[in-house]
Amino acid sequence: MEVHVIRHSPVNFDKNRCYGRLDVPLADSFEEDLRQLQGILDDDYDLIYSSPKTRCSKLAMALGDKNKNIKVDERLLELDFGEWEGKLWSAIDQDELNHWMADFVQVAPSGGESLNQMFARVSIFIDALRNENLAKVLIVTHSGVIRCLWAYLLAIPLENIFKLPVGFHEHFVFKLAKNHSLDAILKLK
Numbered sequence: 001m002e003v004h005v006i007r008h009s010p011v012n013f014d015k016n017r018c019y020g021r022l023d024v025p026l027a028d029s030f031e032e033d034l035r036q037l038q039g040i041l042d043d044d045y046d047l048i049y050s051s052p053k054t055r056c057s058k059l060a061m062a063l064g065d066k067n068k069n070i071k072v073d074e075r076l077l078e079l080d081f082g083e084w085e086g087k088l089w090s091a092i093d094q095d096e097l098n099h100w101m102a103d104f105v106q107v108a109p110s111g112g113e114s115l116n117q118m119f120a121r122v123s124i125f126i127d128a129l130r131n132e133n134l135a136k137v138l139i140v141t142h143s144g145v146i147r148c149l150w151a152y153l154l155a156i157p158l159e160n161i162f163k164l165p166v167g168f169h170e171h172f173v174f175k176l177a178k179n180h181s182l183d184a185i186l187k188l189k
Contacts, residue, residue, distance in 0.1 A: 002136040002186070003129070004042065006171035007143055008055040009033050018092065020078040020112070020144065022085045023054050034062050037169060046134040051076040051141045060140040075125035078142035082112025105158045115144075115158050122148040130176050146170075153183055 010033065013024040027033075041063065048070045050060035057072060064070045084092050100107045108114040122145055129137070143166035151161050153174060173187040 001129070001132070001134055001176045002173060003139065003176050004045070004137070004171060004173050005139045005141065005146055005149060006037075006041070006059075007146055007166055007168055008051070008053070008140060009059050010168040011055055014088075016088055016090070018081050018084045018087050018089055020081040020085065020142075021053070022081075026055055026058065030058070033169065034059070037063065041138070041171075042136070045136050045138045047071055047132075048138045048140065049073050049076060049129075050139075051078070051145070053077065053142070056140045056142065060138075063138065063140070073125060075121045076139065076141040076145055079115065079118050079144045080112040081109045083110045084112065115148075115161075118144060119148045119151060119158055123152055126152055126176070130178065130180075146172075149174075153185065 009030050010027040011024045012027045013019060037059075045064075046069075048060050048064050050056045050070060050072050052072045052074060056076070057070075060070050060072075089097070096110065100109055105115045108117065126149065146166045147161040147164050148158075150156055150164055151158055156164075172185065175182075175184045175186055177183050
């Protein structure tokens with residue numbers, strides 16, 4: 001199966017605030033961004049998977065048409081920052097923040113999830129997708145999920161995934177085989 005993955009559209013939200021699961025508004029450039037993406041992305045996907053957050057689902061719906069199936073999947077959500085969601089990074093208790101930063105793979109923000117937990121749900125999604133009878137799919141999701149996909153495909157240690165930059169609309173293509181050892185990166189776009 002050929003799997004195309006794209007990060008959602010830019011958002012109109014304070015970069016100094018923490019957000020993962022928070023549903024934040026899209027940037028005013030959405031329509032222009034959409035036109036550019038439509039000229040770049042394929043249009044023959046068997047299925048489009050999307051995170052339920054508006055910044056992903058609105059893009060997925062716009063890229064699909066009446067003949068396309070769009071499937072919203074909770075496993076494609078960004079990291080859950082729990083009680084930190086929407087707060088200024090500088091307003092988060094610095095001891096809690098430092099504790100999380102020292103081991104974000106195992107430690108979860110209060111009321112949220114650890115990177116290890118997120119990686120587990122993304123892995124379950126990919127393992128389930130592997131068994132679907134589809135030729136080509138598109139996944140519209142978040143940078144954290146995309147980093148987890150990279151870690152899954154290339155066995156990158158989770159403590160290193162934030163070294164992988166993932167910009168808005170950045171996408172890549174990989175082959176998902178029945179046997180994990182035959183998976184392959186096809187294109188970086």
